[in-house]
Amino acid sequence: MSKSVSVLTPGETVACCSPLVSSPLPQETAEQIAPLLKALADPVRLRLLSLVAAHADGEACVCDLNDAFDLSQPTISHHLKVLHESGLLERSKRGVWVFYRVQRAALADLAALIGGGL
Amino acid sequence: MSKSVSVLTPGETVACCSPLVSSPLPQETAEQIAPLLKALADPVRLRLLSLVAAHADGEACVCDLNDAFDLSQPTISHHLKVLHESGLLERSKRGVWVFYRVQRAALADLAALIGGGL
């Protein structure tokens, strides 16, 4: 599918193209990062994450989160599961309640990757 | 769907919940940001963006990008369209070729939002 370019001298490279200056994301890396972004790429999950982050001690219980949306409890539970399995939310059960806490490091890594020209 | 909480004094708030300490993302904001993240949340598009960013003068032509993937030309064209319409890639046509350039500001904004606790 890709045209061989190895026999061309620099001056002969196709007219439209400029050379690479830094190395692009390897496919493997891209496939690791995409699921993280996918987990983040939903308005409900963005608000969930932000709601958890906004809580006093950095964690919020599900009962609290459920009431913040006009969505069924299973739907919220599903979104929390997605965020948890992607590594963006940490989970801990205390008594009858389940608490979620933001994994700041994961968010920071993502931000660094996006902010730093990829 | 949400229980009213306005009549409770601080001491009466339900046992499981801690108060908010900073304000969570408004729904409207979340719905503006999610599409941006969605555009980013695909391995092919991540690599496309990174490929463009990695080019010498900050832009790359489609012919160049096509050859970097084992995907059909229309598929690449589609992904570029998604990135362009979301505001992450700028487009310019010169002669027969079309060049794409990364919109650094959009990426920086996203990174700031994600990195700064949302």
Added chain:
DNA sequence: TCAAGACATCGACAACCTTCTATGTCTTAG
């Protein structure tokens, strides 16, 4: 022991996404 409540899982359905092939639109070279 039993009932109630908090949360998760299941199965279904509609909407959407990725990819393809086929085809269209421009632009340039001859």
Added chain:
DNA sequence: CTAAGACATAGAAGGTTGTCGATGTCTTGA
């Protein structure tokens, strides 16, 4: 003018996602 090449659009197939109601699993209080 015509042919070739670069890129976009259209339409379809198959997989994935968001949401729901129904139901299951734990934990606690009575």
